[in-house]
Amino acid sequence: MDFRSSEVVGPQGADLLPASATMAVKVVIVGGFGVGKTTLVGSVSEIRPLTTEETMTQAGASVDDTAGVERKTSTTVAMDFGRISISDELVLYVFGTPGQERFWFLWNGLFEGALGAVVLVDTRRLEVSFDVIGRLEDRGVPFVVAANTFPESPTHPTEELRAALDLPPEVPIVACDARSRESGRDVLMALMRYLYDLSAPPPPTTMPASR
Amino acid sequence: MSAADQGWGADNPERLYVITRGRSGLTEQTTFDLVTLVVSRSEPTPTMQPEHAAILRICGSPLSVAEVSAYLRLPVSAVTVLLADLLTEERIEARACVPRAVLPDIALLEAVMHGLQKL
Ligand SMILES: Nc1nc2c(ncn2[C@@H]2O[C@H](COP(=O)(O)OP(=O)(O)O)[C@@H](O)[C@H]2O)c(=O)[nH]1
Ligand SMILES: [Mg+2]
Numbered sequence: 058m059d060f061r062s063s064e065v066v067g068p069q070g071a072d073l074l075p076a077s078a079t080m081a082v083k084v085v086i087v088g089g090f091g092v093g094k095t096t097l098v099g100s101v102s103e104i105r106p107l108t109t110e111e112t113m114t115q116a117g118a119s120v121d122d123t124a125g126v127e128r129k130t131s132t133t134v135a136m137d138f139g140r141i142s143i144s145d146e147l148v149l150y151v152f153g154t155p156g157q158e159r160f161w162f163l164w165n166g167l168f169e170g171a172l173g174a175v176v177l178v179d180t181r182r183l184e185v186s187f188d189v190i191g192r193l194e195d196r197g198v199p200f201v202v203a204a205n206t207f208p209e210s211p212t213h214p215t216e217e218l219r220a221a222l223d224l225p226p227e228v229p230i231v232a233c234d235a236r237s238r239e240s241g242r243d244v245l246m247a248l249m250r251y252l253y254d255l256s257a258p259p260p261p262t263t264m265p266a267s268r
Numbered sequence: 269m270s271a272a273d274q275g276w277g278a279d280n281p282e283r284l285y286v287i288t289r290g291r292s293g294l295t296e297q298t299t300f301d302l303v304t305l306v307v308s309r310s311e312p313t314p315t316m317q318p319e320h321a322a323i324l325r326i327c328g329s330p331l332s333v334a335e336v337s338a339y340l341r342l343p344v345s346a347v348t349v350l351l352a353d354l355l356t357e358e359r360i361e362a363r364a365c366v367p368r369a370v371l372p373d374i375a376l377l378e379a380v381m382h383g384l385q386k387l
């Protein structure tokens with residue numbers, strides 16, 4: 058066996074979570090190749106981003122418990138993720154994927170239990186986002202759209218973007234710079250506010266009483 | 269050396285089969301979410317499967333399933349199989365993630381927003 062337990066180095070120093078951490082939630086950043094997902098995860102994460110992998114069957118292949126052994130067409134999909142400590146008890150994980158969008162939805166449990174998703178788009182290549190948006194809508198995963206501002210990207214008025222992406226009026230669209238922590242934080246905040254509006258009983262005109 | 273250089277277990281189906289004793293991890297994934305927090309409840313023993321020992325060693329403070337996968341360089345499905353073994357033997361504690369409601373709880377969202385403001 059080539060695996061030695063002692064060779065596995067776990068988290069060190071600031072990467073350790075306090076013993077009081079009892080609950081974790083996740084959001085998923087989706088978008089086409091090169092739109093800035095890895096950059097965004099790295100900007101908001103308080104730990105050096107990590108990579109996790111999953112092996113999955115090809116689309117359409119049967120996924121039942123006994124099929125594991127004879128799977129012939131399996132693919133490895135990697136995902137990078139970061140972490141934000143919300144409080145002593147609560148931790149937020151942010152997952153981003155390196156392309157291969159057709160596999161995200163095969164990843165068991167990636168979207169299940171996620172608070173929501175951020176669709177990161179590059180306004181020069183909006184077409185790569187159509188499929189992702191459609192799939193999130195099919196699955197009922199709430200999402201916001203963040204337009205990453207590359208220097209060469211044309212700046213579209215929000216409503217033009219909305220029309221181009223065929224988004225319903227309530228889905229928030231925000232501009233962001235994936236390299237900036239503040240900007241990345243604002244994107245996550247936009248998602249949380251949207252989720253809040255979806256969850257809060259109407260009317261949504263007043264903010265909750267502060268505690 | 270990066271994780272990619274060392275090679276993930278996912279590249280080696282035979283090795284993965286040995287580690288998980290042929291279990292796919294699909295059943296275990298109903299117990300373990302990517303962000304279920306895992307904490308060791310006992311010390312590794314010399315006779316233990318090395319992967320089990322490694323998990324107990326790195327989970328002295330809470331770690332998510334995704335982090336365990338990253339540090340062990342094993343696919344999530346293989347890690348959930350190993351974690352299920354350890355949970356059965358009560359060698360780890362699994363701090364379940366938030367219940368899978370259709371929409372998240374208002375108080376939870378308020379807490380997340382408050383936390384993000386400090387970032
Ligand atoms: N100018 C600019 N470049 C960016 C921005 N976000 C990402 N990039 C660059 O775009 C490239 C692709 O980003 P990456 O995060 O790897 O994209 P991914 O494939 O979606 O993970 C990298 O070279 C980044 O440095 C941004 O907001 N502004
Ligand atoms: Mg990437």
